[in-house]
Amino acid sequence: MGLFNNIATDPPIEVFHLTELFHQDANPSKVNLTIGVYQDENGKTLTLPVIRSVEQQMAQDLTLTKMYLKGTGLDAFCTACLKLVLGEQSPAIVENRACSIQTLSGTGAIRIGLDFLYRNGFRTAYVSAPTWGNHESVLQTVGFEVRKYRYWNKERLCLDIDGFIADLEAAPEKSVILLHACAHNPTGCDPTHEQWIRISDTCKSRQLIPFFDLAYQGFSSGDLDQDAWAIRYFAHEAKHELFVAQSFAKNFSLYNERIGHLIGLFESRDIIPKFRTQMATIVRRNYSNPPAHGAHLVATILNNPTLCGEWKNNVRAMYERIHAMRHLFYNKLKQLGTPGTWEHIVQQTGMFAYTGLNPRQCQVLMQQHHIYIMSDGRINICAITPKNADEIAQKFFDVITNVADDPKL
Amino acid sequence: MSVSRTLSLANKHQLWIISKVSRLASTNSWWSNVEMGPPDAILGVTEAFKRDTNPKKINLGVGAYRTDEGKPFVLESVKKAEQLIASENLDKEYAPISGIAEFCQANAKLAFGDDSRVIKDQLFATTQGISGTGSLRIGAAFLAKFFPGNKVIYLPNPSWGNHTPIMKHAGLDVKSYRYYDSKTCGFDFNGAKEDIEKIPENSIILFHACAHNPTGVDPRPEQWKELSSIVKNRKLFVFMDMAYQGFASGNIDDDAFAVRKFIDDKHNLMLAQSYAKNMGLYGERVGACTVVCQDKDEVERVMSQIKILIRPMYSNPPIHGARIAAKILNQQDLRSIWLKEVKQMADRIITMRQQLADNLKKNGSKKNWQHITDQIGMFCFTGLNQQQSERLIKDFSVYLTKDGRISMAGVTSKNNAYLANAIHEVTK
Numbered sequence: 001m002g003l004f005n006n007i008a009t010d011p012p013i014e015v016f017h018l019t020e021l022f023h024q025d026a027n028p029s030k031v032n033l034t035i036g037v038y039q040d041e042n043g044k045t046l047t048l049p050v051i052r053s054v055e056q057q058m059a060q061d062l063t064l065t066k067m068y069l070k071g072t073g074l075d076a077f078c079t080a081c082l083k084l085v086l087g088e089q090s091p092a093i094v095e096n097r098a099c100s101i102q103t104l105s106g107t108g109a110i111r112i113g114l115d116f117l118y119r120n121g122f123r124t125a126y127v128s129a130p131t132w133g134n135h136e137s138v139l140q141t142v143g144f145e146v147r148k149y150r151y152w153n154k155e156r157l158c159l160d161i162d163g164f165i166a167d168l169e170a171a172p173e174k175s176v177i178l179l180h181a182c183a184h185n186p187t188g189c190d191p192t193h194e195q196w197i198r199i200s201d202t203c204k205s206r207q208l209i210p211f212f213d214l215a216y217q218g219f220s221s222g223d224l225d226q227d228a229w230a231i232r233y234f235a236h237e238a239k240h241e242l243f244v245a246q247s248f249a250k251n252f253s254l255y256n257e258r259i260g261h262l263i264g265l266f267e268s269r270d271i272i273p274k275f276r277t278q279m280a281t282i283v284r285r286n287y288s289n290p291p292a293h294g295a296h297l298v299a300t301i302l303n304n305p306t307l308c309g310e311w312k313n314n315v316r317a318m319y320e321r322i323h324a325m326r327h328l329f330y331n332k333l334k335q336l337g338t339p340g341t342w343e344h345i346v347q348q349t350g351m352f353a354y355t356g357l358n359p360r361q362c363q364v365l366m367q368q369h370h371i372y373i374m375s376d377g378r379i380n381i382c383a384i385t386p387k388n389a390d391e392i393a394q395k396f397f398d399v400i401t402n403v404a405d406d407p408k409l
Numbered sequence: 410m411s412v413s414r415t416l417s418l419a420n421k422h423q424l425w426i427i428s429k430v431s432r433l434a435s436t437n438s439w440w441s442n443v444e445m446g447p448p449d450a451i452l453g454v455t456e457a458f459k460r461d462t463n464p465k466k467i468n469l470g471v472g473a474y475r476t477d478e479g480k481p482f483v484l485e486s487v488k489k490a491e492q493l494i495a496s497e498n499l500d501k502e503y504a505p506i507s508g509i510a511e512f513c514q515a516n517a518k519l520a521f522g523d524d525s526r527v528i529k530d531q532l533f534a535t536t537q538g539i540s541g542t543g544s545l546r547i548g549a550a551f552l553a554k555f556f557p558g559n560k561v562i563y564l565p566n567p568s569w570g571n572h573t574p575i576m577k578h579a580g581l582d583v584k585s586y587r588y589y590d591s592k593t594c595g596f597d598f599n600g601a602k603e604d605i606e607k608i609p610e611n612s613i614i615l616f617h618a619c620a621h622n623p624t625g626v627d628p629r630p631e632q633w634k635e636l637s638s639i640v641k642n643r644k645l646f647v648f649m650d651m652a653y654q655g656f657a658s659g660n661i662d663d664d665a666f667a668v669r670k671f672i673d674d675k676h677n678l679m680l681a682q683s684y685a686k687n688m689g690l691y692g693e694r695v696g697a698c699t700v701v702c703q704d705k706d707e708v709e710r711v712m713s714q715i716k717i718l719i720r721p722m723y724s725n726p727p728i729h730g731a732r733i734a735a736k737i738l739n740q741q742d743l744r745s746i747w748l749k750e751v752k753q754m755a756d757r758i759i760t761m762r763q764q765l766a767d768n769l770k771k772n773g774s775k776k777n778w779q780h781i782t783d784q785i786g787m788f789c790f791t792g793l794n795q796q797q798s799e800r801l802i803k804d805f806s807v808y809l810t811k812d813g814r815i816s817m818a819g820v821t822s823k824n825n826a827y828l829a830n831a832i833h834e835v836t837k
Contacts, residue, residue, distance in 0.1 A: 003646065003677065004702070007555050009710045010717050016506070037502060047501045059495035062488065065481040067473065068691045104539070104723035111722055138721040255503045256728035285574040286546055287539035291727035292692035 014133065014374065022372045030370040031388055033379040036185065036351050038250060038318055041385045048253050050310045054300050066292070071283040072276055073102020073261065074295040080302035081261045085214065085228055085244055092235055096269040101262045101279045102290045106215045106247025107134060109262040113211060113243050114142045115282045116264075116275070117176055122209065125176040126167070128152075130376060132185045132213070135178055144176070152187045157344040157356055161195050165202055173207040181244070182227040183216035183350025186378035190220065190349060196230045200238040210240050215247040220349040222319035224312065241266050248298055250351065251315050259294030318382075322351065325384045329353075332393030338400055353379050355396070358405040369395040451570070451810060458808040466806035467824050469815040472787065473691055474656075474754055477821045482754065484689045486747035490736040494729075504728045506716040508537020508697070512731040515738035516697045519661065520651065520682060522669055527701055534711040535699040536719065537726040540691075541652045541683030544698035545575050548648060548679050550718045551700070551711075553580035558611025558646065565589075565601070565615070567812070569622045569650075572615070581613070589624045594780035594792045596626050602639060610644040618651035618680075619664040620786025623814045627657070627785055633667045637674045647671055647678040655687040657786045659755035661748065677701045684734050686787065687751050693730025758787065761820040768829030776836060789815050797835045805831035 012020075015034050022032040037045050058064060072078070078100035082093055092098040103109035114125070125144040127135045128151035139146045149171075150163030168177065179199070184190055191199060203210055212231050220227045234240045244263040249255045264275045283289065301307045330345045345353050357365070357377035365371045371392060373379045384392060454470030476482050507513065513535040521527045538544030553560055562581045564572050565588035576583050586608065587600030608614065616636075621627055628636060640647060649668050655661040671678055677700075684695040698715070702708045719725070737743045759782075766781045781789055793801065793813035801807040807828060809815045820828060 003557055004555060004700070004707055004711055006557070007710050007714060009713045012713065013716070013720060035503075045500060045502050047498070051501070052495075052498065055495050059488075059492045062483070065483055066487070066690055066692050067481055068685075104727070107720075107722070107724040134720060134724065141721040249503075254501050256501050256725070258723060258725070258727040281574075284542075284571060285578045286543070286722070287694065288542035288571070289692070289694070291539070291694040291730065293729035294727065 018366075018372050018374070021366075025370055027370040029391060031372065031383060031392060033371060033373045033383045033392075036250070036380055037255060038253060038322075038351065038382045039380075039385075041321065041387075043383065043385060043388075045253065045255075048311065048314045050301060050307055050314065051252065051254065051297055054297055054307070058296060058300075064296075069102070069289050069292050069295065071280040071289045073100075073290050074292065074299055076303060077102055077295040077299035078261060080299055081246065082263065084224065084302060085217070085231060085246060085263060086235060086265075087225065087228070087232060090232070090236065092265050096272060097267065098235075098263055098265040099272045099275055101264070101276070101283075102295055103245070103260045103262050104287070104290060105249050105258040105260040106213065106245055107138070107260075108258065108290075109245030109247070109260045110135070110211075110213065111138050111142070112279065112282050112286070113245055113262045113264075114138060114144065114176070116278055117209070117211075117243075118142050118144065119278070119282075122174060122176055124172055124174070125178060125211075126171055126208075127178045128164075128180065128184070130186055131178065131180070135213070139178075147171070147175075149177070151184075152189065152354065154356070157341065157354075158347075159189050159191060159195065161191065161198070164191075165198055168199065168202045168206060168208060171206055171208055174209065175206075176209045176211050177203060179210055179212050179230070181212040181214040181217070181231050182220035182229075183352075185215065185350070186352050186374070186376060187354040188348025188350050188352050189344070189354070191230070193229065193233075196233060197238075200234050200240065203234075203240065204238060210234055210242040212242065212244040214244055216250055216350045217246065218251045218312075218315035219319055219322065219351060222316045222323070224315065235265055239267075248294070251318075252298060252301075252311070253314075254294050254297065257294030257297065258291060259298055322381050325381050325389070326353065328386065328389050329381070329384055329393060332389055333396065336393060336397040338393075338397045340400065351380055351382055353381050355379055357396075357399070360405055361399045361403045364399050364403045365395060369398065371395050454808050454810060457802070461806050461808075463806035465824075465827055467808065467819055467828060469807060469809040469819040469828075471816050471819050473818060474686060474689065474787070475818045475821075477757060477823075479819075479821055482689055484747065484750045486737050486743045486750055487689060487733055489746070490733045490740075490743055493736060494732050499732065501728075504537075504725050504731070506719050506725045507535070507712060508726050509728065509731055509735065511739060512537055512695075512735040513697065515735055516682060517699060519654065519738060520665060520668060520680060520699070521672060522662065522665065525669065525672060527672055531705060532702050532708060533699050534702055534708045534715065535697055536712070536715050537731050538681070538696040538698045539723070539726065540685050540694040540696040541650065541681055542571060542575065542696075543694065544681035544683070544696040545572070545650065546579060546722075547698040547715060547718060548681055548700075549576050549579035549581055551698075551715055552613060552646075552648075552679070554718070555714065556613065556646065558613070559609055560613075561609075562613040562615055562648065563605075563608055563645075565617065565621070567623060568615070568617070572650075586614070588621075589626055589790065591792070594626070594790055595783060596628055596632065598628065598632055602635070605636070605639055605643065605645075608643055608645060612645055613648055614640060614645045615648040615650060616667065618649045618654070618667050620653035620657035620788075622652070622786070623788050623810075623812065624790040625784030625786050625788045626780075626790065628667070630666055630670075633670055637671050637676065640671075641674060641676065647676045649678055649680045651680060652683040653686055653786050654682065655748070655751035656755055659752035659759070661687075661751065672701065677703060684730070687754075688734055688737065688747065690730050690733065693733065694727060695730035695734050758817045761817050761822075761825060762789070764822065764825045765820060765829055768826050769833055772829055772833040774833045774837065787816055787818055789817055791815055791832065793832070793836065800835045801831055805834070807831050
């Protein structure tokens with residue numbers, strides 16, 4: 001008699017479920033616009049050439065051992081990451097007030113960052129409405145009470161900055177605020193610099209803890225420093241104590257190596273050793289120490305000017321292709337005379353576009369047209385290519401003109 | 410940049426105490442009351458070793474295999490597999506949450522044996538984990554959420570230091586059963602049986618499948634048979650931790666004896682495996698957590714739940730190490746090389762044990778050192794008490810943990826005699 005006879009099968013996670021349905025779909029013109037993975041104009045998720053060459057080198061290097069990294073990760077990696085996010089001249093780095101801990105990509109960074117906050121007494125967290133699906137899961141698993149701040153204005157298809165500020169102003173002191181540093185997922189809609197300053201001011205006056213999720217540095221503007229503007233403003237000008245969870249899944253195309261890091265930035269350098277030992281404890285009881293391979297790859301590249309330059313060009317190229325596809329898709333929709341306004345497609349940045357399609361339209365798109373998109377209307381622009389843009393636009397036009405909302409969904 | 414790295418163990422202790430009583434000058438920081446975490450005891454041994462200038466110093470705190478030259482060992486099978494993988498230009502796309510199939514399948518066969526009913530009927534719900542720690546963590550989280558009985562896990566006394574924090578943090582209560590007999594430096598079989606027979610039904614019990622850490626003391630096959638029967642009668646759920654398959658005796662099947670016996674006796678157990686030691690893949694974090702299920706339907710349901718546990722931890726596992734392990738297990742020529750290398754590592758440890766016991770005799774020691782050769786695996790519980798251990802460190806620059814545990818990996822043919830002499834001096 002099995003012990004686990006009575007456990008339920010939980011519903012699968014939407015993005016993986018849809019991707020699986022896509023794989024099972026035999027229709028030749030199927031397209032997967034769900035999962036946030038970069039694809040080139042041939043629909044391929046290629047490994048960056050700079051990664052391949054470093055990997056080949058590492059494989060031939062017989063002096064490299066497989067020794068454990070420290071729980072807090074590879075130092076050469078962590079140092080380079082601090083500079084990448086905060087800038088080489090960051091006063092926080094110069095004054096030794098910032099610390100980077102290697103993590104299991106972005107998810108892992110968010111998770112142990114929140115573990116740290118929870119064990120130090122923080123209990124309430126705010127996420128944007130909407131936000132990346134896994135934010136709430138991680139927060140709930142750690143034990144936080146999760147609240148939302150208004151973010152996306154559905155009617156006007158833009159940032160609801162007044163709602164955002166009002167919700168922060170009503171937040172209890174010491175609430176943790178999860179902010180998307182750039183290329184907001186799923187909306188692609190980021191605050192302007194002036195709006196970031198307002199957000200920063202409110203966090204200061206309400207004594208809220210900024211926790212940045214940086215999964216797309218380089219994808220928003222094509223420029224790594226520009227995409228870090230909000231974090232740097234909060235850190236250097238507004239002088240917040242803050243946290244940053246960075247993923248290198250997308251901008252290094254290293255999805256499956258699980259490489260990322262968590263930054264803790266404090267007012268006093270005295271906190272750093274305490275932070276490190278607490279993080280070491282948290283890591284020890286979860287996975288002891290992080291995987292080495294991805295860290296060596298990223299560290300080698302970031303610390304070598306030639307390789308780093310090559311990488312930055314790769315990031316720029318990915319950004320430019322996405323940017324071009326936004327315009328292509330937008331133009332096609334306009335050419336077809338698709339009802340509604342579509343400027344948000346080109347105004348949004350990063351990998352995703354929040355199309356504004358309703359759940360019924362998404363369903364029909366999938367079932368009748370074999371175009372897979374998230375039920376909230378989010379699409380991965382990367383999966384659009386010059387070859388399939390026409391057909392995708394046509395099918396969107398089709399469901400938008402013919403399919404009304406279904407209140408039951 | 411890293412202040413903590415340059416601090417000695419003593420200084421870290423001081424900082425820890427000071428931070429508890431002092432307040433920060435700054436009042437704007439949220440972190441005034443953040444405490445310094447306690448320093449890691451085992452790490453402290455290595456740090457003290459590094460600072461020691463005695464040319465004869467020996468580090469017996471290291472938990473990783475070393476060659477007879479005292480160097481880390483990168484297996485040829487691993488290097489070859491890695492070169493093949495690099496040339497195959499495999500993708501970097503997300504692995505499935507539960508890991509890559511070629512790893513999970515091969516891993517299950519390694520543990521249970523190709524002919525096992527578990528393999529034949531595909532009754533294993535296996536997920537790749539972040540080495541042994543991560544696999545234990547997933548298993549513990551699953552039990553904390555779904556185990557229908559008492560959410561209490563019984564660990565052998567002593568056990569690996571990290572077992573308790575992992576289990577507690579996952580939400581299980583931790584208790585223990587007698588295991589190590591300090592009088593004989595061997596297995597307290599009667600004590601273990603007595604304690605296990607008193608464990609409330611429907612609780613969880615953890616066993617080290619082979620090469621018990623930290624004692625090196627394993628039950629004999631006939632003792633495993635009895636334990637399996639007792640545990641069945643008590644209706645206990647079995648969690649096996651197998652971190653040293655192949656590394657203990659040199660033979661992967663012999664080392665899996667306990668796991669396979671329990672499976673034969675129809676325990677639907679949970680198993681955590683690590684490839685850190687037996688494939689030398691330490692930093693690549695390769696491991697697996699398996700729940701042996703009643704039927705395929707249970708496998709599906711269990712897998713769906715485990716994926717949901719993993720998603721808010723780290724989404725999906727790192728692929729590099731798993732690809733290496735899968736290649737080695739699945740490609741015949743690499744597998745042969747690996748099996749030889751695992752035996753090589755185990756044989757060196759066994760030889761060092763024998764030499765140490767012989768050298769102690771040569772020194773004229775009157776004590777019984779049989780446990781050195783009776784024990785198995787990386788670690789040896791010498792039987793030295795705290796005072797004697799401290800003397801070893803202070804007077805002979807032999808670094809071990811205060812419980813008298815030595816890592817045989819740090820013993821070489823060159824330092825064996827010195828070590829034997831030092832142990833003799835502090836115990837005579």
